Amino acid sequence: MKKTGTPYTLLVINPGSTSTKLALFRNDAVKKTATISHSAGERKRSDTVSLQTDFRLGFIRSFVRASGVKTLSAIAARGGLLRPVKSGVYRVNAAMLRDLKQGRFGSHASNLGALCAAPLAEEYNCPAYIVDPVVVDEMDEAAKITGIPAIRRRSLFHALNHKSAAREIAQRLGKKYEACNFIVAHLGGGISVGAHCRGRVVDVNNALDGDGPFSPERAGSVPAGDLLRLFARSTAPLETFVKKIAGRGGLAAYCGTSDLRAIMRKIEKGDKKSTLIVAAMICRISKEIAMHGATLRGKVDAIILTGGMAHDRRIVRGITERVSFLAPVHVVPGEREMGSLALAVLRVLNHKENALSY
Numbered sequence: 001m002k003k004t005g006t007p008y009t010l011l012v013i014n015p016g017s018t019s020t021k022l023a024l025f026r027n028d029a030v031k032k033t034a035t036i037s038h039s040a041g042e043r044k045r046s047d048t049v050s051l052q053t054d055f056r057l058g059f060i061r062s063f064v065r066a067s068g069v070k071t072l073s074a075i076a077a078r079g080g081l082l083r084p085v086k087s088g089v090y091r092v093n094a095a096m097l098r099d100l101k102q103g104r105f106g107s108h109a110s111n112l113g114a115l116c117a118a119p120l121a122e123e124y125n126c127p128a129y130i131v132d133p134v135v136v137d138e139m140d141e142a143a144k145i146t147g148i149p150a151i152r153r154r155s156l157f158h159a160l161n162h163k164s165a166a167r168e169i170a171q172r173l174g175k176k177y178e179a180c181n182f183i184v185a186h187l188g189g190g191i192s193v194g195a196h197c198r199g200r201v202v203d204v205n206n207a208l209d210g211d212g213p214f215s216p217e218r219a220g221s222v223p224a225g226d227l228l229r230l231f232a233r234s235t236a237p238l239e240t241f242v243k244k245i246a247g248r249g250g251l252a253a254y255c256g257t258s259d260l261r262a263i264m265r266k267i268e269k270g271d272k273k274s275t276l277i278v279a280a281m282i283c284r285i286s287k288e289i290a291m292h293g294a295t296l297r298g299k300v301d302a303i304i305l306t307g308g309m310a311h312d313r314r315i316v317r318g319i320t321e322r323v324s325f326l327a328p329v330h331v332v333p334g335e336r337e338m339g340s341l342a343l344a345v346l347r348v349l350n351h352k353e354n355a356l357s358y
Helices: 040-045 049-067 094-102 109-124 159-172 224-233 238-242 251-255 260-268 272-295 313-323 337-349
Strands: 009-015 019-026 029-037 074-078 089-091 128-131 181-187 191-197 200-204 302-307 329-333
Touching: 009 049, 009 109, 009 337, 019 049, 019 337, 029 049, 029 337, 049 109, 074 109, 074 337, 089 337, 094 109, 109 128, 128 337, 159 181, 159 191, 159 200, 159 302, 159 329, 159 337, 181 272, 191 272, 200 272, 251 260, 251 272, 260 272, 272 313, 302 313, 313 329
Parallel strands: 009 074, 074 128, 181 302, 302 329
Antiparallel strands: 009 019, 019 029, 089 128, 181 191, 191 200
16 A cells, blocks of 8 residues: 555554454554463453453553554454444444444454454544454345255355455456456365455355355365254254364364364375365365356456465465466465554545445
């Protein structure tokens, strides 16, 4: 992004289940970062996610004070589980805070982003925003039909990284994101593969509830009848069984770990089981990408691989060999959430994009 005449100081807040990532930006340049780990004891004392706000705020305030910053232009926070919304930058407001605090649409550590940003925004007399939460919903209605009227496909995916990577590749191609057709695959602990049609993610797998390819931690789509029969034979409670789908499925179930680097070391030593399972995962990811060639009617400007697994050259090579017939493959490795949050809010501050109201 080009520098502007106005110097902005941004605080970026990205809460996770066991840590809080923080960064201070001066315009688009990162000046200070920190990752604060939270012990199980600290989290246990706050038995619901929303009750963790106060103790996390203490760490955030200390981080800002230690940086010497006296004023903030804006706060950019990771978005949480809200009602379905369209893509964009949202100003934190009372309705948003109420839904997050009550866990109306689900409880997750990402809910703490806006909950922590709001009191800090009051203290520093600046606006607070969230950007492209996981509930961004731009799916075509036909894409939500499942075959069982009582069940609809939901849009739950890595929207922030999808949109950021897509905008970056569009810029490399000398085009506007809204003029491009992309297939974006976020490859992390969960995997989401979406069809981006002229600025809208018109179809994407639900990366939380077991839709799409299996991943390091998630089972992905499995035969429904077999899954129901497995549950019927199980003596475990539903919550434990759900962990087989999201949390302990995929590579974790087959290889005993979700750490891709450890699994790749086994492969280098000739472990046949690990070799087979990773090859199967690459195949499943590739099939999900290829499927969206039909979604976009064969008009695909680029395929984009992003997320943590996109750092692994063998994963990237395996997918590229299978899908490059559709379109050129571009790699934007990592999640880059902190920079994506900052750049999105800068677009608002620089009047290149309007903030939306929740």
